[in-house]
Amino acid sequence: SADYLALENDPGIETFLADSVYVMNLQLDQREQTPKVYDLDGNPLAENPFRDPLVREAIDLAIDRETMVEIVLEGLGTPANQMMPAGFFGYSEDIPMPEYNPDRSRALLAEAGYPDGFQMDLYCTNDRLPGDGAICEALGQMFSQAGIQTNVNAISKTVYFPTQARKEYSAFMNGWGTLTGEASYTLGSLAHSPDEAVKMGAFNRIEYVNEEVDRLLEEGAVTLDADKRRDLFEQAMEHTMADRAYISIVVLQTVWAADADKVTMTPRSDEETLAYFIRPAE
Numbered sequence: 001s002a003d004y005l006a007l008e009n010d011p012g013i014e015t016f017l018a019d020s021v022y023v024m025n026l027q028l029d030q031r032e033q034t035p036k037v038y039d040l041d042g043n044p045l046a047e048n049p050f051r052d053p054l055v056r057e058a059i060d061l062a063i064d065r066e067t068m069v070e071i072v073l074e075g076l077g078t079p080a081n082q083m084m085p086a087g088f089f090g091y092s093e094d095i096p097m098p099e100y101n102p103d104r105s106r107a108l109l110a111e112a113g114y115p116d117g118f119q120m121d122l123y124c125t126n127d128r129l130p131g132d133g134a135i136c137e138a139l140g141q142m143f144s145q146a147g148i149q150t151n152v153n154a155i156s157k158t159v160y161f162p163t164q165a166r167k168e169y170s171a172f173m174n175g176w177g178t179l180t181g182e183a184s185y186t187l188g189s190l191a192h193s194p195d196e197a198v199k200m201g202a203f204n205r206i207e208y209v210n211e212e213v214d215r216l217l218e219e220g221a222v223t224l225d226a227d228k229r230r231d232l233f234e235q236a237m238e239h240t241m242a243d244r245a246y247i248s249i250v251v252l253q254t255v256w257a258a259d260a261d262k263v264t265m266t267p268r269s270d271e272e273t274l275a276y277f278i279r280p281a282e
Contacts, residue, residue: 021177023080026247029170029206036121036170056244058108062146064100072138073131080248082241083186090183090233105146117147123172126154183233191240192217208245
């Protein structure tokens with residue numbers, strides 16, 4: 001971010017900014033027993049609070065996405081309301097941007113049976129994508145302010161991903177890039193229940209299950225009509241985000257720079273720099 005600001009303030013440099021394919025998503029374990037949540041004395045909770053929709057909504061309401069973009073990422077991001085950037089195949093225009101409401105968050109926690117909150121360990125990488133550790137630290141502060149005392153563990157990806165694969169985390173955050181530009185890649189990997197028979201759910205590390213989401217994704221996989229397939233994927237995205245087991249936070253952005261007044265370019269979300277999209281400046 002500091003490098004971007006230096007380039008942005010240099011009159012001899014022209015910068016080009018665009019959303020990348022990467023969305024930072026918080027993931028909340030849906031198993032009956034989960035290992036990294038505690039009462040205020042540090043004792044393991046008997047039940048997994050993340051299975052309660054009120055708790056998941058409270059967590060969502062505690063996230064100030066505007067501050068995350070403007071302060072934590074220094075402007076190099078956009079608030080996210082779903083697991084793909086706008087314009088991708090299966091992105092739904094009908095999903096509202098989540099609000100930031102810590103008072104409502106605390107009220108929902110009390111309604112769910114946690115008037116004084118609880119503790120949780122939050123895990124993320126600190127060396128994989130720009131700002132990943134900083135976003136994680138900011139989430140911890142926001143959750144703590146809403147009543148969930150959060151112990152942030154921003155660690156190397158070489159430790160984080162193998163441990164995540166063993167399902168040893170309860171709450172964790174990492175970036176996911178929709179590399180194909182359409183929803184079956186993302187939702188089929190993360191939101192479908194783990195099912196080797198249909199080859200979906202391979203990266204569903206929270207044991208999230210929504211039978212309607214499964215049905216929509218499986219139907220979409222065999223639907224040739226593009227408009228019908230898009231509609232099925234949009235519905236699947238809407239159901240997934242409404243459940244809040246996956247909570248999207250921000251879309252990361254990518255920056256290109258060139259000598260001012262020499263060239264112009266069309267930034268690509270896949271972060272590739274191709275000569276075809278570079279033109280002489282007029």
